[in-house]
Amino acid sequence: MQRPILGKSQAIQDLLNVIERVATSKVNILVIGESGTGKELVARRIHDLGPFREKPFVPVNCGAIPENLMETELFGHHRGSFTGAVQDKTGLFEMAHHGTLFLDEVGELSLAMQVKLLRAIQERSFRKVGGVQDIKVDVRIIAATNRDLEAAVARGTFREDLYYRLNVILIKTPPLRERPGDIGLLAQEFLKQLTAQLTTKTGKKINGFEPAAMQELEAYHWPGNVRELENSIERAVTLESGSLITPASLPEWVRNAKGSEQGGRASGKGSSLAQQENGIFLPAPDFAQGNIPLEQILEKVERTYLLAAMKEARGSKKKAAELLGMTLRSVRYRLTKLGISF
Numbered sequence: 001m002q003r004p005i006l007g008k009s010q011a012i013q014d015l016l017n018v019i020e021r022v023a024t025s026k027v028n029i030l031v032i033g034e035s036g037t038g039k040e041l042v043a044r045r046i047h048d049l050g051p052f053r054e055k056p057f058v059p060v061n062c063g064a065i066p067e068n069l070m071e072t073e074l075f076g077h078h079r080g081s082f083t084g085a086v087q088d089k090t091g092l093f094e095m096a097h098h099g100t101l102f103l104d105e106v107g108e109l110s111l112a113m114q115v116k117l118l119r120a121i122q123e124r125s126f127r128k129v130g131g132v133q134d135i136k137v138d139v140r141i142i143a144a145t146n147r148d149l150e151a152a153v154a155r156g157t158f159r160e161d162l163y164y165r166l167n168v169i170l171i172k173t174p175p176l177r178e179r180p181g182d183i184g185l186l187a188q189e190f191l192k193q194l195t196a197q198l199t200t201k202t203g204k205k206i207n208g209f210e211p212a213a214m215q216e217l218e219a220y221h222w223p224g225n226v227r228e229l230e231n232s233i234e235r236a237v238t239l240e241s242g243s244l245i246t247p248a249s250l251p252e253w254v255r256n257a258k259g260s261e262q263g264g265r266a267s268g269k270g271s272s273l274a275q276q277e278n279g280i281f282l283p284a285p286d287f288a289q290g291n292i293p294l295e296q297i298l299e300k301v302e303r304t305y306l307l308a309a310m311k312e313a314r315g316s317k318k319k320a321a322e323l324l325g326m327t328l329r330s331v332r333y334r335l336t337k338l339g340i341s342f
Contacts, residue, residue, distance in 0.1 A: 005045060011174035018171055019046055024049070028141045030145075030171070031173060039146075047140075050100075052140055060104065067110050074116075075129060099140070103117075103144070107146075107147035111159065124139070183217055183218050190230050190234070191206065191237065209244060217250070233245075317331050
């Protein structure tokens, strides 16, 4: 059974509302968000609520398949088309016929593969490796990435035409730090699931969290998002000897976060992005003190400069783009991504 998207925060309610609105259509959707924010959960929910719910949901991690195998994975091949092709292979596009093809980490595809993917999406057809006939498919495409694809387009590492073909509707999954009220709810749900397995195997039961442990969880900024939270609860369940999760069972970097600046580095020892009236200051990287959430730090830098440029430009996105040496389209995209309104 698919895990539900849990949360009472406004960010999650907005996300669920968007999912319900787009699920009944068949347009391509691009889901963006940091690692661990549940992009595949979003894709599966869209599929389950949509017209293809009784048909296959076929996920593929584009970053996990070697480049030389990607074409045959997506489109299949005929026997004898290359060394080692000892039998016909059905590709993922064909498997997803009348269903949903979920292209996770689509930003990892090579330019050569992007061209072939673009053609398959545009024509709704493809050829197997070694084949001469086009195979027609009726497939809904949902793509996902934690990369800034617009920046990749500007660098020339991602095709602009493919980007706009995928990005008919854009959905952003919120990071856990933007929904702190959901941390306790998620932690309790993960504990319930994990202790049910533990009780079945050993008879042991963990009933909840000590208040101090929950305070530690809620004080941490979770750069790895919901996935990191789940892993931390699994660790605590494994190590805990009592009937309640104690702070000692939590990872050290979570325990050390209490009292640190929200949005700082995992250790919380003066490593967060410092912001003063006349500028911003980055700490020197010191991994001896814990993990460094680089994406989060860079997002703070990006937000600071965008806000400063928009203020200087008196709300003119075009002028702000000139001040930052960026295109107007890129400024608009980044403002939307960061939730900045002008």
